[in-house]
Structure formats: structure tokens, C-alpha cells
Amino acid sequence: MPSAAPEVTAARAAATVPPHRAWLRELVQLLFRSFPFHTEPGLRVFGTPGRSAPVFVTCNFDHTVRMVSRVLGRYDCYLLVAPTGGMNVWCASAGGHFGTDEVEAAIRLSNIEDFVDHHRLVLPRLAAPGVDTKELRRRTGWRAVFGPIEIGDLPAWLEGEFPHLVPDQVRFPARRRAAMGVGAALWPAGLIGFPAGLIEGWQTGLLAAVLGYLLSVLFALAYPYLPAEPGLRQAAALGGLLGAAAAGGAVVSGGAVAGPVFWGIALAALGLLIGLDFPSWSPTDVCKQQLLCFLYPATLAPAGFLPTVDEPACIDGCDICVRICPKGALTLNERSKAELIDPADCLSCYACVQQCPVDAIS
């Protein structure tokens, strides 16, 4: 430990949370995943770091800090928690809440300069849309490098490629899709379940809400295998199919006329809402869905933004944008200049624009 012990804000307190409370916290944060959950920004200390110990940075979304802390707990290191309004890294960075200002704030609030002799920060990869590393260095003297996208890949990166920027792409495995399906279900289940309960009684409302959760998780699991492109057409098709199936089911089960109409409309609306909203939860489509992100809108890039490379300004053979793109949508062409391979792959996340060393992408 350095001679002057740094002020630790929450790391040790978090370790003493009883298991049932930790489990409850996980559940609440999963059910209300679309809302920010703040944790105190500032310094976390893991192990007994020396003056050359690595310094990592993350957002102050409680869930993320706990995930990151589990991995960093194996090392002697420092973690700077930036004040990002309790938002996750990617939404905060693309929305202008995890940028150069917030990393500067993390440095100043933690007094990290008193504890290490180097000036190198490891930033989360998905902070690339927001953090201008050149400006950060000018303001603070700290050089920033980007780690891998997944915190689980951090140990391998530290042992192998650290501190170099490695190509990495977002993944959306089934387990995370299921979790996002639960988190995303709050709006459709609430928006349909609540009025359904007012119209047909609380049991019907509860049934509609449960159906909302079930359909959302099923949709999330099937998401990568669905035929239509994410968006209005996919949502309309899903709503139409569900509405027709529900109305048909109600007719077959012999209900009054009101039954098929009610369930037809309710399920069609559920399908439409789930189909419209879920792509904004998917890391493979997220920033394209700007119109649907009510709480965390992407604000750095205009809607539908596609990067344009200024070839004369682009440095021959520089592949920072190619590596930083979370979808692998850029490549170097035969003239060794950056080029967008397929506009459909671009998420409009702004990482390439922000990280270009000569501002050749706009």
C-alpha cells in the first residue's frame, strides 16, 4: 500500500452485504434494469497495490462496478469510478455522460496521482464513443488505453496484449439475452398489464403482465435467429402474429365477443412493444434504435449517422478505428485507408470518430 492510504469509498462495505440482501439487490436491479442505479464515484482499492499498480476506470452503474470488482479483486490494482449518472458504460458514453469530463472527474475525485508513479489509465472499451483521449492527456497528463469489451476477457488481455488495442466485437450470448429480456419486459408488461387490470380486473392485468415477461424473454432468446431485420417491420409482424393467435385462441375456447377482441389487442400491443423496444437493449443493434431510448438516448451522433472517412487526412495503415469498432464494420482498403465495409453493420456509436488520432472521420 502507498504510504498515504487512499480513501476507499465502498469496496469494503460492499463485501460485507449479507447474501440475501445481495441477491435482492441483484433482482431489483434486474427488474428495473432500464433505470440508473448509482454507486459512489471515487477510488476503489483491490489487494495491496504498489506505485506501479494498474489503474482501471469504469462507470458508476452499481451492477457494472460489482461485475468489474469481481474480476479486479484478483489483482493488486486501483479502480476509479467515474460519475456517469448511474448509467452503464456504453449508454453513458454514447449519450455524453461518460466522456473526457467524467474521466477527468474520476482522476481528480480519487487523488490517484498521489498513489501511483505512472500516468496510464485502462478505460472500458465501450467508453470509446465518449472519451477524447487526446483532450484527456492535454488536460490531465494521463494517457488512456482501452481494454477488451467484456470484463471477463480482461485477465487474458492483461497477460497477453496489454496495453495494446485489440480488435474486439460485441457479443450477445443466450444468458445475457435472457437477463435483458427480463429487464426489457418492464415497459411492455406495465403498459399493457396496468390498463388491462383496470379494464378486466387485477387477475387479467396480472396475467397480461406475466405474459409480457414470458414473451419478452422468449423474444430475447430467439432474437439472433429471427428472420426480419430488427425494427418496425419485425415488431409489426410479431404483434400481428401474437394478436391473431390470441384472438383465435379466445374464439376456440368459446369466450364472448369481447374476449377475442381484448386478448387480440392486448397481445398484438405486447408483441409490438417488445419488438420495437428490445433492439435498443441488444449490444448488436443498440445505438441504431435512438428513437426508442427514452432514458439513455445516444446524443453524440445524429440518428442514422454513418462515418465518412477523409482519405487524404487518414493516416496510411493506421487501424485504430478498425480495431475500436465494436461491430468490426470498418476495414483498411487497398490504399491502406479506413473504409466502412457495410453500412448495415454500423451502430452509429461514434467510437471511430472520437478515437481517430487525426480527426479524419466525421
Place this chain on the structure above:
Amino acid sequence: MKLLETRASRYDRGMRLLTFGRIGGLYRAIAGHIPPGSEVLEIGCGTGGLTAELAGRGCRVTAVDRSPQMLAIAARKLAEIDTAASPRLLPLSITGLDRTFGAGAFDYVVSCLVLSELTATEERYALDCSVRLLRPGGGLVIADEVLPANPVRRVIYHATRLPVAALAYLLTQTSSHHLRDIDGKLRSRGLEAVERTTLQHGSFAIVAGRKPACRLQPQK
């Protein structure tokens, strides 16, 4: 940018609504703590309501805010009023103050409804930094939400807090909390003559303190 711009333009309307139209009176009360002609730093000026009030009293104001969208609205608002010295507006967050201004650069540092949006760590930094930026003898003025001292008003405050907080979140996309022992925090930073004025039925306080001036030692 769309939503932030919308948010900034909605901010004034939201604040008027949340204070039941009394926000203008609060700005005047805060500005009343600062003598005309002072060199003032306003932290978190937002859409410039207090900035306009201070500039109108002849203060030389440097107003900072982290949101360029808020500053754009403040600039439009300030352009409409006739002041001797037009306020300097800078896009700057609190953690950028130290690298921008020298210690002791201001006669007064003022912030309104800023600390209540900060975390404990940020608040600590903001107060330390504000005191550093004050010249000896200068004043720090903090205006913000507080818990009413009167038990009945405290119950009313808690009862109305949730819907007001939800409304505030919808209108301004910010959440806030009441300040705790702000007077003590000013005193613990060495400020003297710390005084509190409460308004809005005890739920809003203006706390002012003075940084000790350098005094000549008496000659023997």
C-alpha cells in the same frame, strides 16, 4: 443532442413549476448576499437565471456549467438584458475548475441547486475547490434543498418529496437530494460567520460563509 436540448429548454419551465413560480424570488434572495461589483464565480449556472440577477446588480460574473446546451440558453437569456459587464460563460464541470482558475481568483463563489445533484465524493470536492478559488475575505454562498427543521414541515416535505422528485426527473432528467449539515461543512473548511437563511417553508436554504482574511499581526 435532441433530448438534451429539449431538456435544457424545459429546465426553466420545470423549475418554475417545481418552485410554484417562486424561482425568481429565490434568485433575487441569493443575489442579495453578494455586494454589487464583486468578482463572482457561479458554479452550475444552468440556464442563467441567477447569472442574470447577479449581472443585473453589477457583479462581474464568470458562470460555468457542464452542459453546453444549458449555456446556449443562458447566453440567449443574458443577451436580452442590459448589463455593465456581460457575464463570461464557460462549459466546465466542477472537476475542471482547478485547472482553469487560479487559487483566490474570486470575491464570491456561488452555486444554486448544484450540490443537491452531486454524490458525497463530488460534493466534498466541490466545496474544497470553491474554498480554494476564494480570495481571503471572500464569500461562499450555497443555495439548495435542505430538510426543514420544523417536525411538521419535515413530515410534509417527506410526503411531497416522492411526487416532486418524480416530476423533477420527468421534467429535467435529474434527481436530487437535500443537503445535510451544509453549515458544518462550511465551518469545517475554515469559513467564518456562517449564516443560514431558510425559504420555501424551510426546505430551501441559502448558506453563506466567509473565508478568513489575512490579518496583519499587531506591532509590539
